[in-house]
Amino acid sequence: MIEVKDISKSFDGNHVLKNITVEFFPGKVNFIIGRSGSGKSVLTKCIVGLMEVDKGEIVFDGRSFTKMDRWDRRIVRQEMGMLFQGSALFDSMTVEENVMFPLKMFSKMSAGEMKDRVNFCLERVNLQGKNHLYPSEISGGMQKRTGIARAISMNPKYLFCDEPNSGLDPQTAIVIDNLIKEITYEFNITTVVVSHDMNSVIEIGDYINFIYQGELWWKGDKKEILKTQNDELNNFVFPSEFMKEIKEVLRDGRG
């Protein structure tokens, strides 16, 4: 479990995160949703320590990440995987080398074992046989899947995904979403997904946290989100008149 306790973060007077307290549960897909610029990425970066918080504490399974020094943090970090918005694959390395990179740096595996592990991860994301292609030679969806394979190669306890399906067509997006969900359940990972895509939220979200103007505005599950009376959240989930009508139909149909 990841506990975020009352954290704040500002950039020269611009208060991006305000006293956010939120928890993420193991074996679940935990969503952070909100409009562009609401502070989702900053929140994620604070959680994983790419940015320092001004105030508050982040605890990974009872270990206070905030209070650790660099060296202890690196141990926790080896339990993290992250899927970046732009995939962030190392473009001088092949698909195989990308997935093998964390193993090479940290594991004590032999070359053969590493190869097996890489092939296992690539198979898991349906990329078998693509070992020797470079990131520039594969499609955006395949890059995302390579990113997932790299993120899970070290058997992470925590998986972070920043807008995992931005820039993908709807069908590929669903493939990626489902992959994230399956992996989360299969390996009991504490998964945090940042998104503004309601499709994925409804598709794979177990717990949903809505950030509005740097504050945690609402949290709940996907059944609750459809029935919420919270205006800001309603406007986010049903942005167009058309969607609002659908909501009415849904409610009437069930009521």
Add this chain to the structure above:
Amino acid sequence: MLVNVFTRPEKRKVYKKLIVDEIDKIGIQSLGIVALLSLFMGAVVTLQTAANIDSGWIPKWTIGFTTRQTMILEFSSTIVCLILSGKVGSNIASEIGTMRISEQIDAMDIMGVNSASYLILPKIIAAMIIFPFMVIMAMACGITAGAMIGSSTGVISLTDYNYGLTYYFEPFQVSYTLIKSVVFAFIITTVSSYHGYYTKGGALQVGQSSTRAVVYSIVLIMIANYILTQLLLL
């Protein structure tokens, strides 16, 4: 950043391979341009000196002497490193800068890899190893080209040239130039890595970082050149 660069490399084996790769990228792939420039420079210095000492009472061997001094003292280290700062420096800054803006560095940090050390240390070490060899090659090319051009155009005989080459030869001058090249290698790689590593923004900023890397490297090389010359030669 520099503190991070020199702390706890993760795995020796990984680093060895990286250093070898960088020696190839930084050094071997620049051999052509360095050789070409040195050949022409040696030839030109020889001809210019010859053209300037027509007056008869200056002995011919001065040509060999001048070519040697120019090539060893300044050209092979300072000028070659200035050229390399353009090639190698901009290369390093844009490579690391691109990794920064495409979040590849964040990806490394997340894994727990010391990204500064992984990306930068191999480059610094590789350059400090390979630059002195390139400098020696530059000297050899320049001096040989001078000999060939000098004798083929008939401005000086090989015997005179050789006499000039060995006249008052101080081996320390070679050490001086090698020391300079090691220092310049350090300057180019650290300055360029720094500008790349702290790039913010997009492709435009990567371009700016790489320009800045070259400019700062050049300025620092000139300052270091002055300081080292005063320290070592006087």
